[in-house]
Amino acid sequence: MGSTGLPRFSAMTDNADDLYRDVILEHARHPRNAESVANPHKRARASNPLCGDELEVTLALDGETIAAIGVQVRGCAIAQASTSLMSEVVLGKTLHESDALGRAFKEMMEGTRMELPEALDSLKPLEAVRQHSSRITCTLLAWQALGKAARQEG
Amino acid sequence: MRQNSTAAPSVATIRGDFPILQRQINGRPLAYLDNAATTQKPRAVIDALVNFYERHNANTHSGVHTLSEEATALYEEARARAARFLNAPSPRCIVFTQGTTAAINLVAQGWARHHLRQGDEIVLTVMEHHSNLLPWLGVARETGAVLRYLEIDGEGRLTATGREGGGIEGAVSRATRLVAVTHVSNVLGTINPVKELARQARAVGACVVVDAAQSAPHLSLDVQALDCDFLAFSSHKVYGPTGIGVLYGKEEYLAAMEPPASGGGMVLRVERHSYEWMEPPWRFEAGTPNIAGAVAMGAALDYLDGFDREMLRRHEIELTGYALKVLGKRADLTLHGPADPAGRAGVIPFSVGGVHPHDVVEVLDGQGVAVRGGHHCCQPLMEHLGERGVVRVSLALYNERQDIDQLAHGLDRVAAIFRNDR
């Protein structure tokens, strides 16, 4: 018995429910746009050596518009789901629009912005990650790679 | 829980010594299983810190007033206490440092970079913590010495021969000038044969540095029996405060060492263009030291040595065996490290099939279970194991079967959340 006398095991609900919502788990298991784009116009990587997470974004452009996106990620469920959700959102947007969305998302996760823009509604399930400060970087990795790709020449 | 018939305190009594174990985490009693990162502190250590600041606080050395004399005496008593903890021949062999990392860097900067040359060999193991690796990489870069790594077998036991089941004949060569080895692996829990390594090193005249960060809490240390030249440990891993630790060095080695840091408190006499250092160990303690930390570390060593260490070790082996049994039954886990519970010092690393260590740790935290996931500052070892990270359970004297049961319950939760058929 624990010295507090409290039960150590009880019903299976806790804050993991909040973090690992079904949408997140579903995206982590079945990531969208997971095939890398053949002959991409742009390509960039991002990594978090602390977690060993690695990610690569490939883009095909139609003018300024993202016509195809591929993202390969090796990482935790939060990183995988964030990546998949991002890829859905930015497909069909211009690089400029995506960049603005990325900034809005980062501000929201880091707590300097209260509300997500409507275009990011599908990323709402990630809001719970804000309560877990060590995991916030996991949600930003894909956006970081996308920003890097967008800033590339050519 | 096994009851000992002698006067040995029960685990429940021991738990009562640690105020933090009363805490709830996410609505559950805390099952603290991250002891290899840092241990919790008993009331006696917390009281020693408070008592020092409430009753004896002053700067040490060369103060003539009463408080300064008291503070100096307490600080030097702590040095003697650390010497007894290690069975060092004299308190003069004990240098206070900020911790293990600082202690190893002190040997690297103070001794190795002045005594190693081009082509000299530094022998390490593939399981070294970055703190016992990067300082030697630095020395190698500066001096032209080369690093050579001892490998491990399938159970994480050191092998110099490449054979399964260990065997460390021929671990050193004629070119070996320094052997820097961890006594206990912070990831695998493996207990390394440092005494035998030291014997081999002695035969070729190499210096032996033992990283005892993970052995100090679990095994009785005897630097004379090990016959090492240097040994380092951190207070915070033996139930003491953070920010203080010990470098033990043989007197002849300390005498041959240059102080990498200089300033107040380490000189006898300073003139405009010359100076004269104090003797070791004070020569290596420039600036105002962590006086309260040293005193409270002394209280931690009193606390730990107040137990029958053999009895603690038996309890730990028994609990490790229980954990290995409970975890070994789970088809979703891959365990690393020695199969024999007595071959490891209360550390059990594992991975959960298809689930990132940080997701495992997060879900366990939701169940009040504190463990650590990641590379544990052992990237070369992770590469050897073919893992990017692992989850690590590490035990202390206050852990009990309930903690392991709570962990198992948490792992059920991990399995339920990350089940692949959803």
Ligand SMILES: Cc1ncc(COP(=O)(O)O)c(C=O)c1O
């Ligand atoms: C084997 C080993 N060596 C060295 C260290 C570094 O100890 P500290 O951070 O207290 O300096 C640790 C602690 O994590 C360790 O486990």
